[in-house]
Amino acid sequence: MAHIFIHANPLLANDELGLKSKYGLKYVFPEMPMISVFEDGTTLALYRDRERTCAEIAKFLAERRRELSRWPSRPRAGCP
Numbered sequence: 574m575a576h577i578f579i580h581a582n583p584l585l586a587n588d589e590l591g592l593k594s595k596y597g598l599k600y601v602f603p604e605m606p607m608i609s610v611f612e613d614g615t616t617l618a619l620y621r622d623r624e625r626t627c628a629e630i631a632k633f634l635a636e637r638r639r640e641l642s643r644w645p646s647r648p649r650a651g652c653p
Contacts, residue, residue: 603621604622606620
């Protein structure tokens with residue numbers, strides 16, 4: 574998930590190394606870019622869709638769901 578921040582870097586944004594144009598670099602953005610599996614077998618998935626992510630987190634923090642739904646849809650400009 575941290576790899577998304579590379580898209581704001583001029584090396585990719587301006588294709589300075591030709592990774593896109595010369596070598597055909599393409600990124601895939603899956604609907605579920607991250608999942609954590611805990612020792613007891615429970616999972617916590619993070620989705621591109623904010624509501625689905627909030628529903629996952631709500632499994633652990635049901636009383637905080639309304640608060641979580643106010644999260645920004647994107648952490649910062651330049652991220653996919």
